[in-house]
Amino acid sequence: MRRAGVVLAALLALFCSADAPATTFEQRDFADQGQERRYRTLVAELRCLVCQNQSLAESEAELAADLRAQVYTMIRNGDDNQRIIEYMTARYGDFVLYRPPLRITTIALWAGPALLAAGGMFFLIVQVRKRRHMPAAAELTETERARLAALLDNVEHSE
Amino acid sequence: MMRGLAPIFVFVGLVALLAFGLTRDPRLVPSPLVGKPAPEFTLPLLHAPEQQLRMADLRGRVTLLNVWATWCSACRLEHDMLVAITNSGTVPIYGLDYKDNRDDAKRWLDQLGNPYTAVGFDGDGRVAIDFGVYGAPETYVLGPDGLIAYKHIGPITPEVWERTLWPIVQQLQGPRG
Numbered sequence: 571m572r573r574a575g576v577v578l579a580a581l582l583a584l585f586c587s588a589d590a591p592a593t594t595f596e597q598r599d600f601a602d603q604g605q606e607r608r609y610r611t612l613v614a615e616l617r618c619l620v621c622q623n624q625s626l627a628e629s630e631a632e633l634a635a636d637l638r639a640q641v642y643t644m645i646r647n648g649d650d651n652q653r654i655i656e657y658m659t660a661r662y663g664d665f666v667l668y669r670p671p672l673r674i675t676t677i678a679l680w681a682g683p684a685l686l687a688a689g690g691m692f693f694l695i696v697q698v699r700k701r702r703h704m705p706a707a708a709e710l711t712e713t714e715r716a717r718l719a720a721l722l723d724n725v726e727h728s729e
Numbered sequence: 730m731m732r733g734l735a736p737i738f739v740f741v742g743l744v745a746l747l748a749f750g751l752t753r754d755p756r757l758v759p760s761p762l763v764g765k766p767a768p769e770f771t772l773p774l775l776h777a778p779e780q781q782l783r784m785a786d787l788r789g790r791v792t793l794l795n796v797w798a799t800w801c802s803a804c805r806l807e808h809d810m811l812v813a814i815t816n817s818g819t820v821p822i823y824g825l826d827y828k829d830n831r832d833d834a835k836r837w838l839d840q841l842g843n844p845y846t847a848v849g850f851d852g853d854g855r856v857a858i859d860f861g862v863y864g865a866p867e868t869y870v871l872g873p874d875g876l877i878a879y880k881h882i883g884p885i886t887p888e889v890w891e892r893t894l895w896p897i898v899q900q901l902q903g904p905r906g
Contacts, residue, residue, distance in 0.1 A: 619758060619863035619864075620863055620864060622755065622756070632828065632854075633854075633863055633864075636853075636854055636858060637858070640858065659761065660761060660762075661761070661762070661858060661859065661860070661861040662758065662760075662761070662861050662863065663758060663759060663760065663761040663861075664761075665758045665759070
């Protein structure tokens with residue numbers, strides 16, 4: 571039980587640290603820590619279009635390096651996160667965002683998991699209820715009871 | 730009877746959905762720029778760095794803007810097709826030489842033939858980013874008004890030209906007298 575707790579804590583720590591990737595390829599200088607934090611968050615949330623399962627922060631592709639440089643330049647120029655996100659989506663579409671905005675076309679993406687979970691829950695509850703209303707196992711008949719008694723007798727004697 | 734079949738229907742539906750998903754290429758990212766004006770740019774010409782290619786040079790007629798580079802192997806695949814399009818005189822092709830080496834690029838065109846009306850040299854790839862380029866080759870069909878009518882990702886094969894690009898070009902050009 572205690573071991574399970576430790577494993578759970580380790581897993582939680584792993585997932586929570588996932589938004590701050592250790593890999594950054596270029597050495598960057600920032601005016602303050604806030605800028606640096608914004609840079610790290612943005613490059614982790616923007617998707618590299620060349621190797622599509624990596625963020626800009628993780629990708630070694632040349633385009634990713636160029637886009638990291640673009641994010642860096644825009645942050646140094648004082649652009650806020652929204653401007654930078656707009657810059658990227660204007661050119662590459664919502665696809666560059668690892669967290670797509672809620673739209674008609676993405677509604678299935680956002681609502682899907684919740685709907686599936688709710689559906690599963692509903693199915694489970696219906697099944698459990700149905701089982702509860704089922705008649706309890708039928709009473710034993712006279713002969714069955716006699717046999718049961720005989721069997722139990724046997725067990726007691728053999729001990 | 731129907732109740733027992735329900736899981737099978739769900740399963741078949743799921744298989745159909747996933748099978749459809751497999752037929753689609755996840756590397757093709759729809760461009761948000763289609764239907765919008767092409768971004769303005771000014772680039773030095775590949776062959777004459779002191780002269781420039783501007784977006785304004787492309788307006789006034791239907792054009793293709795082809796993003797290529799000598800390091801791009803798929804660009805080699807489509808090159809003969811580009812030359813053939815230019816030889817047919819149907820539509821002028823402008824080149825955007827993407828993050829390339831000037832000398833390599835000039836040698837490439839000398840050896841393989843130059844299908845381009847003019848080539849802008851995008852050494853640092855900034856103009857390509859404005860166009861949402863994420864790999865070469867990519868080809869944009871631009872209307873006379875400078876709107877991006879279509880974006881093709883990957884090499885232009887004879888099939889792509891016949892079935893996709895040529896009809897779009899024809900439609901944009903309208904009936905020619």
